[in-house]
Amino acid sequence: MNPRVVGANLFVKLMSVYREKTAMFFTLAFPIILILVFGTIFMSQDNVAFHLCVQDLDRTDSSTQSIKTLESSGKFKITRVDPAINAIQYVRDNKVNLVLVIPKGFERALLQRIVLGDADASVTITYIYDPSSSSVSTKMQILDAVFAGINQQMSGKPPVIRSVEKSILTKKYRFIEYFIPGIIAMAVMTLSLFGTVNLNTELRQKGIIRKLSTTPITRTEWILSDILYQFILAVISTIAMLLVSYAVFNVKLHLDAWLPAFILLDVFAFVGIGMILTRFVKEAQSAAAAANAISFPIMFLSGSFFPIELMPGFLQKFAKTLPLFYVNEGLRASMIFEDNMAALRYSSVIGVFAAVVFVLGIMATKWEEG
Template structure:
């Protein structure tokens, strides 16, 4: 145990002296998270809102005018457009339908008749972080018109429909993906770089003459990388809270996902250096493997939205199960799914780590 502790200690000292490693593990994930969060998950200025006025009445025009006066929306007339298809295609994030008979229904309700089904219909993509704002503002405008028309009576009903399968904002979806990507990149690249250079410089031949075993040395590297990852993830979580107000749930399952995820990709890194001896070639091979996995494993977009042939790649990617487990444990609270993904990652981590250690022959290098 003392040999493992000593190795971890000096590995951490070397890490904090390496400015490049500090940037790629601590700073770059934050930059990527903020960049993608603001580009795809946030929005500044007026929110684009399409509408279809099938009534064409004075009341419907007044309602559109009231929405415009809030200054929240950039209103777009969707007459003649297939807004439902545009929403499904992701070209727009929300639209509102003013049905035929809207004014007649409101006047009948004002006179004391039952409210008909000719109320406003709002369709929106709940995965967009602005959806809550859209619904809230529309309801406030409608409440104001209800007050003006009939005191506090509900003259104009509003029906809002979520037409997406996602129940989380893009930024909340993105955070576990960035964490998973960081675990993979740090573990694979760190293991490949250290192992390949130790082979090339003869460090392993010298280590073979010392009391430390291959298992102890690799265990020390797993612990070292886990400590670094915990630091990197802690910074990411603080930024997510300060900038986007996201407070993920940190629990035993998410912590174990990080530990076993580190083991999975450290083992993968050892396998790469077993078959690729040259330092530069090993690092290029690591990049060739990890770079595509970032995009097919649900780090940035849902696997369900990918073409069918990419879903097959996602099914065999360890990063997919790591990302899913982190989202389920940290964001959605689906602990049954989180535990299932943890079991898969743990099994893969044990297998890859044992195989990697077995194939790493110090004396033969």
């Protein structure tokens, strides 16, 4: 391998992207936009208050007190619904996803149970809901928890099982801080994969690869220069993402040598995959489609945007076969948990994967035409 050849290739690629300022801007802007959008959405996730409509058909002191209890939990902003209105129609007409209906006889049932000690006395609160809404099940779960608390208090006995929260972390992290390592991993993946596939199919279509095949450059030199090029772009992109995160969201992340190490492994893995993909993609137009088909499932299933625990069991198992999962976990291990052993474990997995696809990428790269 000749470093001069790798350097010459790297220079041409860097000069090309430097002089193509619009492409450079959008390459860097995409992950920053993601961070700004998701960061803003989830900025106050810990103090999130859902909108809840309540229709009080009982209109007694007890029902009013129950609504106040719901409001004081801090989880809901209450809107009162006129008892004369049909609650189902109200959900449909007003595009709300849930109306909680307190029935007539609510206070009477409570008094029968508490004052008269009638163990059979009970009251049923109805949730009128729109199942197509994604947040409605969360609302109903919170309501169930609140009513379980009220039931328990009314029993007059202390709870048998109590719970207390103890974090494994010394600092309290916000959602955005868990989110940023995932976005870095995802951004580096898309940069490397799309960059490699797009650039190589374009060069092949323009006949530049054919010209290069009549020079002494080897496939290894070509791929190594591509990896170095993508690594430099990935480092610039990561620095930009971190600067925006620190400046806008005042994040607190642990930065050490693991960060560039995981970026490099991420680049190696996805440039290799890109090279393999380039072998099968003939036209520049289909290159983006092919890269999308690979990157989108990886992006959403590897835990970049949300924890894989939310997925069905078989998908969780599948997620653990994806390279980006190990970059995500490795970056979180180093940037949040400061767990070097876990970072080492994850880096070993992605390192082996990167080495294999790098070799396959070299084998798949074809200078000569058929």
